[in-house]
Structures are given as structure tokens and as C-alpha cells.
Amino acid sequence: MPQRKIVLMPYAVDNEHFSRVDEATLREVAAWRKRLDMGDQEAVVGFFGKLKHSKRPDLALRGLARAAAGLPAEKRPWLLFVGDGPLRDRLEKLAAKLYPGRVRFLGFQNQSLLPALYRLVDLLLLPSDFEPWGLVVNEAMCAGRAVVVSDRVGAAPDLVAGEARTGAVFINGSVTSLSAVLKTLLLDAPVLASAGKLASQRIQAWSFREDVAGLREALAELPGSALSVEPPQERRGVVAAYLGVHQVFQMGAAAAEAGRLEHFYCSLIRFPGRWGEIFARWLFIPSAMPLGAEVLPPERVSERPLPLLAQRIAER
Known part of the structure; x- marks a missing residue:
């Protein structure tokens, strides 16, 4: 096929909606932190999606628990699950065992609330075993958030890997690989902030x-x-x-x-x-x-x- 007949149409979201940051949004973020008993400066890792096997929410929990091992309890990043699904009961029990007191489950949330929730977290984690694309990556990047995804996430090559420097890609299914990249980002505030800024810039051309x-x-x-x-x-x-x-x-x-x-x-x-x-x-x-x-x-x-x-x- 001639090159002139191949055109790029990015798999995009409503960037303007998810990039929204005004006084009302910031008030929502503050209200969520208060409701969830999270300190203003405490780091939060967000998992947005259905709590089912292919999304690997259990891996998110295990990876963060290992990355935070050795830190004082009050210094450990929060893990926020936004979404519901068949694994919720099992995850709540696993959280109490592996990462007590630092996990919150919000269940399903309307899309109108997502701009504030993405700004509540510092990093999006998508550890799926299989993800054709993963639009939550786009949404989080619009909010200026770093992203960590498995190498089975379709968005990884275009939006995360290589020169993008918008976060990190880890080896699918590997707690060791995931915990290593989480440590790199979460324990180095300047690196995390830089990844979030680059994410916001990168997604502007994917709209x-x-x-x-x-x-x-x-x-x-x-x-x-x-x-x-x-x-x-x-x-x-x-x-x-x-x-x-x-x-x-x-x-x-x-x-x-x-x-x-x-x-x-x-x-x-x-x-x-x-x-x-x-x-x-x-x-x-x-x-x-x-x-x-x-x-x-x-x-x-x-x-x-x-x-x-x-x-x-x-x-x-």
C-alpha cells in the first residue's frame, strides 16, 4: 500500500474534559482526600478499571506492597481502586493482609467525577495481562499523571515506552519488575513530577x-x-x-x-x-x-x- 494512503488516527479521549483543572476540580480533590483520610502530601497510586482477572488488580496490590516494604506505615503510598468487579471481596481481604490501612476501594464512579479522581492520584497503574489499548492511560496523562503499565498494554509503545518518559513499562505478571519501577518513580519526587509533566505534553498531540x-x-x-x-x-x-x-x-x-x-x-x-x-x-x-x-x-x-x-x- 502506498505510504500516502496510510494515515494516523490516534485512539483518543476527550482531552479537554480530562485536562480540566479549575477551582471546583481542586475542591473536589481536597474533599476526596479528606473523605478518604489521605494527607495532602501523601502519594497515591491509582488503579482505574474493572476488578477482574485480566486487569490484574491483585498484581497492583502485591507490587506496591513490595515496593513500599521497609517504609514506615505513614510513609507508604496509598493504593486507590476506582472501579468494581468480581474480585473486590478477594482484594479487600488481600489488602488487609499485605498492605493494611493503605488501600481504599471507591467502586464504580461516574465519568463526571474522573477528572478530580485522576488529579487525586500521583500515578496511574495498569498491570493488565491483556489490554488492546487502555484509554485510562490517555485520561490520566491528560491530568498530568505519570503512568506505569505492563508490556501487554496496547498504549505502551505509543504513549509510555522509549523516549516518551511519561512513566514506565514493566514485565507482565512480574511483581519484581513492577515493584522496581514503582520504587524508581514513587521514591523520587522530581522524577515522578517530570514524568507527569511529559505525560501532559505527550497526550496533547494524541487527540x-x-x-x-x-x-x-x-x-x-x-x-x-x-x-x-x-x-x-x-x-x-x-x-x-x-x-x-x-x-x-x-x-x-x-x-x-x-x-x-x-x-x-x-x-x-x-x-x-x-x-x-x-x-x-x-x-x-x-x-x-x-x-x-x-x-x-x-x-x-x-x-x-x-x-x-x-x-x-x-x-x-
Whole structure:
């Protein structure tokens, strides 16, 4: 394939939302520290995600306990679990045994609270055995937090490893490797602060802006595109299906803007009279694509809500 036909569309989050830092956010952070009985200057390691085997929350606990071994109890970093799942009871018992008094479990938290919670922690830890990407890495970096991930996390090569210096990558499943990198970062405040600053800078170039630019560049290669410099040929359209909430919406919006959208499929969309609008208003299930009617032609949009509803019912 010619190089000109390969474009980068980063797997991104709403950087602006997670980068938010204002007086209200700082008050939330202070309130969380008080509620959790954490001192203002005490280090906090955050695990954000479902408490299930593939995410390895147990490894986070074992690795930090070993890294903090030998420190006075009051000097040991806190471990904060944000998320819920089938391993919670087991983890609470393990925490009482391996790292007593320094672990907090918050359970599931609404996304609106996450900007403050990311700023509550000093370092994000994602020790997954398998993680295709790991958007919590993006989110934490937006908040200017260093990240430590296993070498099985998809985001590691692009956002953490090598010259990025935004944190560290450890050997999957190794308590020894994890505890070593945690010691390096947590016991050296300047190194930790530098990693957080570099994380904030790195993620600024991994955003929706680059997604839209990449998509427009790709669409420009379509014969007959309004964005193309090539002479019109056989008209080809774009069909957008579910790839991920943010990415597919950008893809559909850019295709519609270029006049190339053939059809857009999603779980729910907030159009007047559509299922997404009804669920968002009455059942408190947020639509996948808010404000979609402003940029997508309704006649080219189809909802497929049943798989999403079945998943939500199963989770509850």
C-alpha cells in the first residue's frame, strides 16, 4: 500500500474534559482526600478499571506492597481502586493482609467525577495481562499523571515506552519488575513530577484534533471526494459502523461533511424521537452520540439498541 494512503488516527479521549483543572476540580480533590483520610502530601497510586482477572488488580496490590516494604506505615503510598468487579471481596481481604490501612476501594464512579479522581492520584497503574489499548492511560496523562503499565498494554509503545518518559513499562505478571519501577518513580519526587509533566505534553498531540485531521486526509484520497485533488471517478461512499464511541462519531461526522456518508450505525443516538433520546431522558442511559443531529443526516442513521441494553441489564 502506498505510504500516502496510510494515515494516523490516534485512539483518543476527550482531552479537554480530562485536562480540566479549575477551582471546583481542586475542591473536589481536597474533599476526596479528606473523605478518604489521605494527607495532602501523601502519594497515591491509582488503579482505574474493572476488578477482574485480566486487569490484574491483585498484581497492583502485591507490587506496591513490595515496593513500599521497609517504609514506615505513614510513609507508604496509598493504593486507590476506582472501579468494581468480581474480585473486590478477594482484594479487600488481600489488602488487609499485605498492605493494611493503605488501600481504599471507591467502586464504580461516574465519568463526571474522573477528572478530580485522576488529579487525586500521583500515578496511574495498569498491570493488565491483556489490554488492546487502555484509554485510562490517555485520561490520566491528560491530568498530568505519570503512568506505569505492563508490556501487554496496547498504549505502551505509543504513549509510555522509549523516549516518551511519561512513566514506565514493566514485565507482565512480574511483581519484581513492577515493584522496581514503582520504587524508581514513587521514591523520587522530581522524577515522578517530570514524568507527569511529559505525560501532559505527550497526550496533547494524541487527540480528537489529530483524529479529524487523519480522517480528512484519508477521505481526500477517495475518488470524487470534495476533499480530493484527484479528478472525479466512480463514486464511493463511507459506511460507519461501531468502532468506539468517539472514533466512529468523528468518522461519520467527517464523512457527512465531505458528502461521503452512506450510512451510520450505532447503538443509540440522541435524535428527537429516537431510542437514544428516550433512554437518555427517562432511563438515564446516556446516548452513544450526543448532539448527533447537528452533524449527521438523520435519514442515514440506524440504531441497534438491543445489544447495548442486554449488556446493561446483565451488568446490573
